[in-house]
Amino acid sequence: MAKVGLMIDYEYCTGCQSCELACKNEHGFGHDKWGIKMQEFGPYEMESKKLEWNYLPFPTSYCDLCETRVNDGGIPSCVLHCLANVIEWGPVDELAKRLDAKGSKAVIFLP
Amino acid sequence: MAFHFKESPAPKEEVLADGTVVTRTCAWSPPGCHAVGCGLKLFVKDGKLQKVEGDPDHQLTQGRLCPRCLALKEAVYHPDRILYPMKRAKENRGLNKWERISWDEATELIVTKTEEIRAKYGSESICIYMGTGREAVRYGFTLGAKVLRTPNNCYAQSGWSCMGPRQTAMTMMLGSAYIELDYGGGYLDVWDSPDFVAPDYVFCLGKEPLKSNPDGLWGHALIEIMKRGSKLIMVDPRMNWLATRADQVLQLIPGTDAALVLAILNVLINEDLVDHDFIDKWCYGFDELKERVQEYTPEFAAKTCGITAEEIVTCARKLGYDGKHHWSLLMGVAVDQNPNGCQVTQGLIAMAAITGNLDVPGGTVVGVQMQFEMTGCTDSMTEELKNKCIGWDTYPIVKVLLNTTHPDITLEALETGRPYELKMAWFDSTNLLSPTCSAQPKRWHDALMKMEFVVAKEMFMTPTVMALADVVLPLATWAEHDGIVMTNQGCQMGIAGAINKALQVGECKSDLEMLVHFGNAFLDDYPFKTVQEYLIDDVGKLGTTWEELSEKVVAINDIGGYRKHERGLIRADGQVGFQTATGRVELWATGYNRMGDEPLPYYFPPKLGAEARPDLAKEYPLTCTTGARYYASFHSEHRQIPSLRRLTPAPYIEIHPKVAAELGINTGDEVTIENPWGSCHEIAKVTPIVREDVVSVAHGWWYPEEDGEEPNLFGVWKSNINSLVPHRVLGKMGFGAPYKQLPVKIYKTPVEEQILRGKGEYHG
Numbered sequence: 052m053a054k055v056g057l058m059i060d061y062e063y064c065t066g067c068q069s070c071e072l073a074c075k076n077e078h079g080f081g082h083d084k085w086g087i088k089m090q091e092f093g094p095y096e097m098e099s100k101k102l103e104w105n106y107l108p109f110p111t112s113y114c115d116l117c118e119t120r121v122n123d124g125g126i127p128s129c130v131l132h133c134l135a136n137v138i139e140w141g142p143v144d145e146l147a148k149r150l151d152a153k154g155s156k157a158v159i160f161l162p
Numbered sequence: 163m164a165f166h167f168k169e170s171p172a173p174k175e176e177v178l179a180d181g182t183v184v185t186r187t188c189a190w191s192p193p194g195c196h197a198v199g200c201g202l203k204l205f206v207k208d209g210k211l212q213k214v215e216g217d218p219d220h221q222l223t224q225g226r227l228c229p230r231c232l233a234l235k236e237a238v239y240h241p242d243r244i245l246y247p248m249k250r251a252k253e254n255r256g257l258n259k260w261e262r263i264s265w266d267e268a269t270e271l272i273v274t275k276t277e278e279i280r281a282k283y284g285s286e287s288i289c290i291y292m293g294t295g296r297e298a299v300r301y302g303f304t305l306g307a308k309v310l311r312t313p314n315n316c317y318a319q320s321g322w323s324c325m326g327p328r329q330t331a332m333t334m335m336l337g338s339a340y341i342e343l344d345y346g347g348g349y350l351d352v353w354d355s356p357d358f359v360a361p362d363y364v365f366c367l368g369k370e371p372l373k374s375n376p377d378g379l380w381g382h383a384l385i386e387i388m389k390r391g392s393k394l395i396m397v398d399p400r401m402n403w404l405a406t407r408a409d410q411v412l413q414l415i416p417g418t419d420a421a422l423v424l425a426i427l428n429v430l431i432n433e434d435l436v437d438h439d440f441i442d443k444w445c446y447g448f449d450e451l452k453e454r455v456q457e458y459t460p461e462f463a464a465k466t467c468g469i470t471a472e473e474i475v476t477c478a479r480k481l482g483y484d485g486k487h488h489w490s491l492l493m494g495v496a497v498d499q500n501p502n503g504c505q506v507t508q509g510l511i512a513m514a515a516i517t518g519n520l521d522v523p524g525g526t527v528v529g530v531q532m533q534f535e536m537t538g539c540t541d542s543m544t545e546e547l548k549n550k551c552i553g554w555d556t557y558p559i560v561k562v563l564l565n566t567t568h569p570d571i572t573l574e575a576l577e578t579g580r581p582y583e584l585k586m587a588w589f590d591s592t593n594l595l596s597p598t599c600s601a602q603p604k605r606w607h608d609a610l611m612k613m614e615f616v617v618a619k620e621m622f623m624t625p626t627v628m629a630l631a632d633v634v635l636p637l638a639t640w641a642e643h644d645g646i647v648m649t650n651q652g653c654q655m656g657i658a659g660a661i662n663k664a665l666q667v668g669e670c671k672s673d674l675e676m677l678v679h680f681g682n683a684f685l686d687d688y689p690f691k692t693v694q695e696y697l698i699d700d701v702g703k704l705g706t707t708w709e710e711l712s713e714k715v716v717a718i719n720d721i722g723g724y725r726k727h728e729r730g731l732i733r734a735d736g737q738v739g740f741q742t743a744t745g746r747v748e749l750w751a752t753g754y755n756r757m758g759d760e761p762l763p764y765y766f767p768p769k770l771g772a773e774a775r776p777d778l779a780k781e782y783p784l785t786c787t788t789g790a791r792y793y794a795s796f797h798s799e800h801r802q803i804p805s806l807r808r809l810t811p812a813p814y815i816e817i818h819p820k821v822a823a824e825l826g827i828n829t830g831d832e833v834t835i836e837n838p839w840g841s842c843h844e845i846a847k848v849t850p851i852v853r854e855d856v857v858s859v860a861h862g863w864w865y866p867e868e869d870g871e872e873p874n875l876f877g878v879w880k881s882n883i884n885s886l887v888p889h890r891v892l893g894k895m896g897f898g899a900p901y902k903q904l905p906v907k908i909y910k911t912p913v914e915e916q917i918l919r920g921k922g923e924y925h926g
């Protein structure tokens with residue numbers, strides 16, 4: 052069976068950081084420990100009046116893909132709570148197809 | 163109006179194997195935000211909240227949550243929470259000399275004092291103060307008018323600059339309580355409904371819904387419709403993240419919106435990009451509007467707004483009528499925080515109307531009446547008492563539209579004792595000394611110190627409560643009580659949700675519990691003995707029952723769908739058309755005329771801007787806008803919540819790199835912001851997102867970690883941007899103040915004057 056990963060659409064990740072808190076809530080991590088952490092690229096004015104500005108949450112070594120929740124029949128906490136609904140979760144071969152269909156501004160993480 | 167429930171909704175309550183009770187409920191501040199009513203599951207074991215989760219069975223939010231609601235537990239069990247009633251001697255105001263009392267004692271004290279003041283000075287000497295968006299808004303009108311029995315209900319924002327201007331145009335031109343983005347809010351499957359038509363364009367002016375969830379619109383619905391093809395046009399002096407995803411951005415000079423809107427109308431009309439059929443059938447005053455907009459050419463507006471004429475023409479053509487495409491309007495509080503705001507809204511509604519985009523799928527949804535007691539609450543009062551409401555003689559529009567006092571005139575009455583002395587204040591869940599609503603908060607502070615008796619309801623000891631209150635009542639979070647929450651108080655498509663009580667903390671009571679409690683304490687014949695009785699009556703009027711709503715947790719409210727004017731669903735008399743004097747959309751507004759303003763929209767230069775006040779421009783060359791939102795807070799809420807404060811530890815002033823370089827300011831520096839009315843300090847964030855001539859200054863700040871006593875008051879004056887907003891600089895009808903167009907100068911704070919040291923690294 053293919054490995055399970057997280058696909059993130061950073062065209063529409065709004066940088067809300069709910070994934071961070073959702074993951075902490077699930078795992079009981081303290082303030083200085085994250086299973087996933089939002090990163091900001093920009094805003095850079097690379098062309099006049101046009102800003103390059105993206106948010107992308109980065110899973111850490113503490114992301115266990117919500118093993119317990121998933122074994123209990125649930126979905127990962129960050130996937131459920133993501134405000135912009137931009138985190139997808141599943142076997143990488145399936146995610147790869149969705150990545151291709153999305154066409155741009157998306158990544159797959161294998162935490 | 164009809165409510166739609168899911169066919170077999172998840173149960174309201176579930177008990178897990180270990181005895182944990184999981185309750186489905188909907189949220190409404192405190193804490194959180196406006197009446198969005200997002201769905202949550204609360205896990206409670208032995209009466210203690212264990213964790214919160216999003217509710218995947220909520221039709222609209224489907225489990226998604228903001229950091230604010232995800233951090234609920236930190237708020238519920240925060241060591242600083244007010245857990246029981248407290249009192250303090252009047253001479254100890256400002257000092258932390260609170261004494262715990264019982265609810266019985268608090269009640270008796272409040273009733274006795276209130277009745278004493280009523281007997282001595284009259285009912286009108288009592289004034290209730292409300293803030294924005296919190297649940298108190300649903301019950302505050304009733305509490306003030308029917309229980310405290312005063313005509314004076316005050317929302318302290320200068321010029322009623324949240325809703326005043328927008329409400330004026332919505333009521334006077336359409337007779338609608340609210341108009342809103344079409345995101346499919348009336349369908350059970352919202353944007354995924356096969357019947358939903360995504361707007362081709364969303365024209366968003368002065369709003370950032372993702373963070374603000376304004377007036378109950380669940381902001382991320384915009385992202386969902388953008389994923390489904392809607393293109394965004396943003397009008398904002400800040401190129402925020404959302405603007406980077408837009409099809410077009412009009413980065414205008416703050417306060418010039420009316421010129422832009424009139425120029426767009428000019429292009430639409432002169433290029434004949436209008437829906438003649440709709441105009442002939444449903445509009446009034448098109449020819450007059452056509453004549454009016456001739457002077458507002460794209461070239462004129464380009465110069466005024468600091469953008470190009472091509473940008474304006476391109477935008478207008480996208481929004482023009484072609485019989486196929488539709489666009490939806492999103493207008494924000496920036497419209498209101500502008501003395502010209504009544505005219506901006508007038509122009510925006512005209513744009514939607516003449517292009518055939520009012521109340522059609524993919525257009526702008528026209529709302530029905532609000533489903534709560536606001537203008538009607540004083541009906542049982544004598545005309546004499548009712549008309550004592552402060553400010554109605556100066557600005558009669560507040561009487562017609564809002565049934566509150568006029569905020570600026572209220573401050574003057576507090577200060578001068580004219581037309582009569584105000585003696586008692588009841589802060590109904592508002593923190594008006596923090597830079598949230600009032601302009602010149604120091605003046606409000608000094609004036610309110612004169613009150614004989616002050617009651618406040620709060621979750622935390624805020625600067626307002628610490629400075630002014632004699633009695634403070636502990637306010638419950640939404641997890642701790644029963645209630646109802648509706649998108650835009652039920653006047654717009656969206657949800658109607660039950661707030662289901664899952665736990666009790668201390669002796670806290672909700673706004674509704676306190677209404678019923680004091681209703682019975684003050685009156686022998688108060689009609690409801692319990693919250694349940696109240697809700698059975700309240701929800702019963704809405705076409706469902708409290709039992710059903712509470713059990714099924716959330717319904718979709720379709721408000722009657724689209725094209726309601728064709729089916730007699732807008733007017734109170736059931737006739738087709740709009741609720742206006744002519745029954746049509748009044749492009750020439752008879753109501754404006756009646757209220758002493760011009761019936762057609764017009765532009766005037768910002769009252770404190772370089773054109774009107776060259777004297778100020780020399781010393782204060784930058785324009786300051788304020789009020790930009792953060793995910794980590796709702797106005798002045800959440801500063802003491804550890805995980806949220808870590809997300810946004812300090813108030814930031816955004817400065818363009820070019821200006822920052824000229825002034826020798828770097829990101830992280832403490833900056834002083836100054837103008838003739840006041841000064842405050844924030845931390846610099848150098849960023850290209852603002853125009854070169856604009857700085858954006860954060861609002862809402864106070865420092866719960868600091869000394870709460872006078873004169874520091876949790877540092878409330880340190881970053882108080884509202885100190886820089888002058889009193890009573892308003893539009894003709896008394897609405898709209900210059901919160902987002904302040905002339906300022908900024909400089910790097912000299913070391914000896916720094917007051918924010920260490921604020922960037924919060925470790926609470």
Ligand code: SF4
Pocket residue numbers: 073074075077086087110113114115116117127128129130
């Ligand atoms: S999948 Fe689970 S563990 Fe991994 S980042 Fe998301 S919430 Fe955290």
Ligand code: SF4
Pocket residue numbers: 059063064065066067068069070071089106108132133134135136137138
């Ligand atoms: S919750 Fe979703 S939208 Fe928010 S930061 Fe995380 S990935 Fe982005």
Ligand code: SF4
Pocket residue numbers: 189190194195196198199200226227228229230231375380
């Ligand atoms: S919009 Fe965010 S803060 Fe407001 S109720 Fe929903 S989750 Fe809570």
